[in-house]
Amino acid sequence: MSFFGRSAAPQPSQPQNDAQRKEAVMASIRQEVQGANAKELMENLTEKCYSKCVPKPGTSMSSSEE
Numbered sequence: 001m002s003f004f005g006r007s008a009a010p011q012p013s014q015p016q017n018d019a020q021r022k023e024a025v026m027a028s029i030r031q032e033v034q035g036a037n038a039k040e041l042m043e044n045l046t047e048k049c050y051s052k053c054v055p056k057p058g059t060s061m062s063s064s065e066e
Contacts, residue, residue, distance in 0.1 A: 056062070
């Protein structure tokens with residue numbers, strides 16, 4: 001048995017489990033990256049649209065902003 005509680009001898013099903021774990025981690029990372037990209041896109045879109053719609057922020061709206 002190794003330091004982490006596993007036997008030192010490789011088991012026949014271990015490569016498949018490792019491959020499954022790797023694929024699960026990769027899928028999770030892809031999902032996180034997609035979420036981050038979507039968030040960044042929405043932030044950029046919001047900023048650009050706000051700048052176009054509200055050129056001079058103030059206490060009241062102009063007729064073009066209404």
